[in-house]
Amino acid sequence: xxxxxxxxxxxxxxxxxxxxxxxxxxxxxxxPVEVLFERIxxxxxxGRITNVISDSEHGLLLTFTFAVNLPGAxxxxxxxxxxGEAMRESYVGAVKAMLARVRALVxxxxx
Numbered sequence: 001x002x003x004x005x006x007x008x009x010x011x012x013x014x015x016x017x018x019x020x021x022x023x024x025x026x027x028x029x030x031x032p033v034e035v036l037f038e039r040i041x042x043x044x045x046x047g048r049i050t051n052v053i054s055d056s057e058h059g060l061l062l063t064f065t066f067a068v069n070l071p072g073a074x075x076x077x078x079x080x081x082x083x084g085e086a087m088r089e090s091y092v093g094a095v096k097a098m099l100a101r102v103r104a105l106v107x108x109x110x111x
Contacts, residue, residue, distance in 0.1 A: 013040060021045060021071060032111075044071045049091075051098065053111075062102055064095050 013024045014037075023045055028036045037049040047068025054061045070087065073080035105111035 039068065044069060053102070060102075060106060062099060064091075064098075066091060 013026055015022070015024050017023070022041075023039060024041045025037050025039045028038070030036070033053050035051045037051075039045050039047040045068075047066070049068070050063075050065040052063045052065075054063065068087070070080055070083040073083045102111060
């Protein structure tokens with residue numbers, strides 16, 4: 001898991017391109033349990049992604065919460081469902097990468 005330099009407050013915006021869209025987001029790290037990615041710049045691309053690490057009787061848990069708009073798709077339409085599925089597939093890949101990194105950190109005793 002990336003450790004932002006500005007723990008407990010926002011970093012300068014991160015910029016990326018996804019599916020032809022230019023996205024900007026802030027990243028806020030609340031040690032040692034939460035990372036919040038918040039999309040900024042336009043209402044159309046607004047959204048939040050939260051990663052929370054917690055412990056339970058079953059062991060370490062990593063919870064991902066996604067609340068994002070789907071640009072260009074009206075709510076409740078087939079287009080929204082199609083875009084949502086494509087975005088879900090993209091995020092599943094990102095979640096798998098995050099889980100692999102967290103597992104490695106746990107194995108190394110760093111988390």
